[in-house]
Amino acid sequence: MGVSKQKVVLFLPKPRKHTYDNSLPLGLLKLASMIDRKKYDIKLISAGPDRDYKAEIVEESKDAVCVAAGIITGYPILEAVDIVKRIRKVSPNVPVVWGGWHTSLFPQDTLESGYADIVVKGQGERAFSEVVDALAEKKTLRGLPGISFRDKNGKIVHNPPREFEDVNNFPPMPFDLINFEDYITDYDGMRAVSYVASQGCPFACTFCSNATIFKQRWSAISNDKILNDWKFFAEKGVEMILVCDDNFMVNEKKVNDFCKRLIALKLPLKWSKANGRVRRFLSFNDDTWKLIKKSGCTDIEIGAESGLQSTLDYINKQLNVDEIVNFIEKARQYKLPVVSNWLLGIPTKNFKGATQEQIETCLDEEWEAMLVALDRCYGKHKDYEEIRVCAYYPYPGNQLYDFACEIGFKPPKDLEDWGRLHTIPWFSDERKERIKMLLYFIFPYARDGYLQRHSKYMIPLHIIFHYTAMLRWKYHFFGFPLDYKLYRALTNLRMRLTGKTATDHE
Ligand code: B12
Numbered sequence: 001m002g003v004s005k006q007k008v009v010l011f012l013p014k015p016r017k018h019t020y021d022n023s024l025p026l027g028l029l030k031l032a033s034m035i036d037r038k039k040y041d042i043k044l045i046s047a048g049p050d051r052d053y054k055a056e057i058v059e060e061s062k063d064a065v066c067v068a069a070g071i072i073t074g075y076p077i078l079e080a081v082d083i084v085k086r087i088r089k090v091s092p093n094v095p096v097v098w099g100g101w102h103t104s105l106f107p108q109d110t111l112e113s114g115y116a117d118i119v120v121k122g123q124g125e126r127a128f129s130e131v132v133d134a135l136a137e138k139k140t141l142r143g144l145p146g147i148s149f150r151d152k153n154g155k156i157v158h159n160p161p162r163e164f165e166d167v168n169n170f171p172p173m174p175f176d177l178i179n180f181e182d183y184i185t186d187y188d189g190m191r192a193v194s195y196v197a198s199q200g201c202p203f204a205c206t207f208c209s210n211a212t213i214f215k216q217r218w219s220a221i222s223n224d225k226i227l228n229d230w231k232f233f234a235e236k237g238v239e240m241i242l243v244c245d246d247n248f249m250v251n252e253k254k255v256n257d258f259c260k261r262l263i264a265l266k267l268p269l270k271w272s273k274a275n276g277r278v279r280r281f282l283s284f285n286d287d288t289w290k291l292i293k294k295s296g297c298t299d300i301e302i303g304a305e306s307g308l309q310s311t312l313d314y315i316n317k318q319l320n321v322d323e324i325v326n327f328i329e330k331a332r333q334y335k336l337p338v339v340s341n342w343l344l345g346i347p348t349k350n351f352k353g354a355t356q357e358q359i360e361t362c363l364d365e366e367w368e369a370m371l372v373a374l375d376r377c378y379g380k381h382k383d384y385e386e387i388r389v390c391a392y393y394p395y396p397g398n399q400l401y402d403f404a405c406e407i408g409f410k411p412p413k414d415l416e417d418w419g420r421l422h423t424i425p426w427f428s429d430e431r432k433e434r435i436k437m438l439l440y441f442i443f444p445y446a447r448d449g450y451l452q453r454h455s456k457y458m459i460p461l462h463i464i465f466h467y468t469a470m471l472r473w474k475y476h477f478f479g480f481p482l483d484y485k486l487y488r489a490l491t492n493l494r495m496r497l498t499g500k501t502a503t504d505h506e
């Protein structure tokens with residue numbers, strides 16, 4: 001008779017109160033890749049709208065070696081706390097492990113909350129597999145690098161950090177653990193999945209915690225391994241791969257080789273949203289750009305962040321506004337639309353000791369500079385794939401977060417408080433509303449080819465919206481937003497009629 005395997009439960013809470021995310025649970029799959037399946041039975045459960053996943057997690061945890069959650073800052077914390085409370089009622093002795101970006105930054109707070117017994121910091125694959133073995137074999141956790149834990153007496157112990165490893169040391173992701181069809185999303189009518197081909201980032205922008213967690217290390221999955229995963233995706237009928245690396249276009253030689261090999265494989269796949277630093281990307285030669293296009297890449301993504309040079313310098317972006325403009329022009333030559341990301345409300349040294357009136361002047365300047373930069377990038381063409389403008393929110397673990405706290409942002413006081421969004425004192429609701437107008441109304445309606453693209457479903461109002469959106473952009477005019485208000489009212493009505501809820505970031 002075979003020995004029954006012990007169970008390891010991995011779960012991923014939903015990212016926001018009203019929205020689910022059905023992109024592949026890549027972090028948990030990577031962890032699972034290092035767990036010995038001969039010894040352990042792995043249950044991987046991610047939040048989904050059509051089943052009682054919380055009850056499932058509680059049920060599976062009953063006789064588990066441990067139950068582990070992947071956590072990013074924000075709402076996932078509140079949901080994980082709720083799930084752990086339910087588990088504890090039924091299985092008070094099952095060890096609870098938390099890992100991911102938030103807990104890597106706040107191991108002490110996480111353990112003090114009482115909702116986690118062990119925290120894995122940074123890269124999780126090897127650390128978590130060692131934790132599982134230690135728990136199963138009832139060995140001490142003392143000395144295991146990269147973790148913090150509460151010992152038998154309730155004392156919090158922080159073990160030394162773990163060396164960041166080459167991601168190629170880890171086995172392929174065990175996709176057989178999930179029902180793959182559940183993670184296929186619709187992208188412009190194509191069957192799409194998300195993919196991450198690297199970890200870390202060599203840069204250190206001051207608003208990002210990547211450098212704090214991964215110490216400016218960057219490691220990329222080899223082209224062989226990426227292509228094996230992509231072949232598997234193609235076999236599953238995937239047509240589009242959404243690349244979500246923090247920085248995919250780092251090494252030109254690797255990108256060039258990757259594209260050549262992808263072309264040679266003739267997979268019926270397109271890829272999209274691969275991210276790169278503008279300056280590095282600009283230095284890629286003509287051959288690489290052509291290969292990127294030829295290999296089925298439909299668009300590329302950049303962090304432009306600001307139209308103000310002083311702000312770009314302040315956040316250590318190592319980028320000039322001219323380079324953003326040149327980059328988008330260059331991508332245009334290769335017929336590669338660019339998804340550009342912009343932040344508004346970035347606090348700079350001018351905010352320190354300034355009155356709200358002075359801050360408003362800085363924010364107006366930032367807004368105007370972004371519009372001018374957008375005109376330079378897209379003015380004539382409006383041929384963007386997407387433009388994303390976001391209000392800066394102080395996510396923790398970096399210099400800009402510390403500065404935001406210095407100038408009035410109230411830092412959350414404990415783990416659960418990190419689950420709630422706090423007000424940004426210098427950024428008014430009126431400014432947030434203007435961002436929404438850009439994002440949901442002006443950008444989508446002003447796009448090149450909008451009328452042709454939507455001609456099938458065109459109603460006269462769409463035509464009017466298209467022209468008012470273009471005029472608003474052209475003249476930088478955002479007053480009397482009757483068209484926008486009408487658009488909102490119609491959207492809300494449609495949502496009510498179709499029974500959909502607005503996402504909570506809208
Ligand atoms: C896909 C993605 C999403 C998806 C899904 C998120 C999810 N549930 O994983 C969606 C679109 C929903 C999303 C939304 C948001 N995201 Co997001 N997202 C990503 C992205 C691009 C990829 C995640 C991924 O799959 N990575 C690949 C895997 C392999 O890496 P990993 O998840 O980090 O896992 C490793 C370790 O962290 C660790 N680990 C992870 N989980 C666990 C669990 C255990 C038990 C253990 C032991 C270890 C462990 O081990 C893994 C292997 O080494 C990351 C950037 C990135 N490079 O990771 C941002 C990122 C996670 N997102 C981020 C943010 C800020 C957001 C948003 C708030 C953005 C916004 N302004 O709206 C929202 C809302 C989320 C919220 N909190 O409210 C930040 C999180 C920062 C933070 N402090 O937590 C990141 C890191 C981007 C960044 N560079 O700042 N996001």
Ligand code: SF4
Pocket residue numbers: 201202203204205208209210211246247277303
């Ligand atoms: S913002 Fe992007 S480029 Fe800058 S440190 Fe973070 S991941 Fe790297």
